[in-house]
Amino acid sequence: MSLEAGGKNSTGWQNPENILCRGCGSQTSSSNFIISKLSPSSHYAFHDTLFNREMVLVQVVSHNIIFQFPVITTTQSTCQGYGEWQVDNSWFPGYRWKLCICPDCGEFEGWILESINPGSPESPDEVFCLVLTSVIGESFIDSLVKFPVDF
Incomplete structure (x- = not known):
């Protein structure tokens, strides 16, 4: 599945950045699909410049007390759901969730959230x-690769 989003997004950036799987480098999403969906269960949240966008909402959520995850929310991704839908312990009220893995390498990338009441104008049906820590920006990957110079 290819994710393409062109033009100017709501932040005014001209060039969307591809968000890649850190495990294999396949495209997971695009910065044009990032949204600010605040979880009332996040430990804390802040805005940062990520993936060629300013003011990206980053939240830290936890599973049990041991595992904490810095997350962003998007409306589109190539990651695939794994397992059964869960309603308990959702960080986002009104949504059920399941694990989300890279379709190319099987690495854990996050979660798919599906609205319990689809069609609501206030919330997207799928987040x-x-x-x-499971994804990386394409421009950052490009900065790591140094091509030999021919003399």
């Missing part, structure tokens, strides 16, 4: 909660 992807991507863990920042």
Whole structure:
């Protein structure tokens, strides 16, 4: 599945950045699909410049007391749901969730959230909660690769 979003987004950035799986480098999403969906269960939240966008909402959520995850939310992703839908312990009221994995390498990338009441004008029917330690921006990857110079 290819994710393409062109033109100017709501932040005014001209060039959307591809968000890639940190495990294999396949495209997971695009910065044009990032939304600010605040979870009342997040431990804390802040805005940062990520993936060629300013003011990206980053939240830290936890599973049990041990595991904490810095996450962003998007409306589209290529990650695939894994397991059964869960309603308990949702960080986002009104949504059920399941794990989300990279379709190419099987790495954990976050969670898919599906609205319990689809069609609500206040909330998207589907949200992807991507863990920042599981994804990387294409421009950052490009900065790591140094091509040899021919003399």
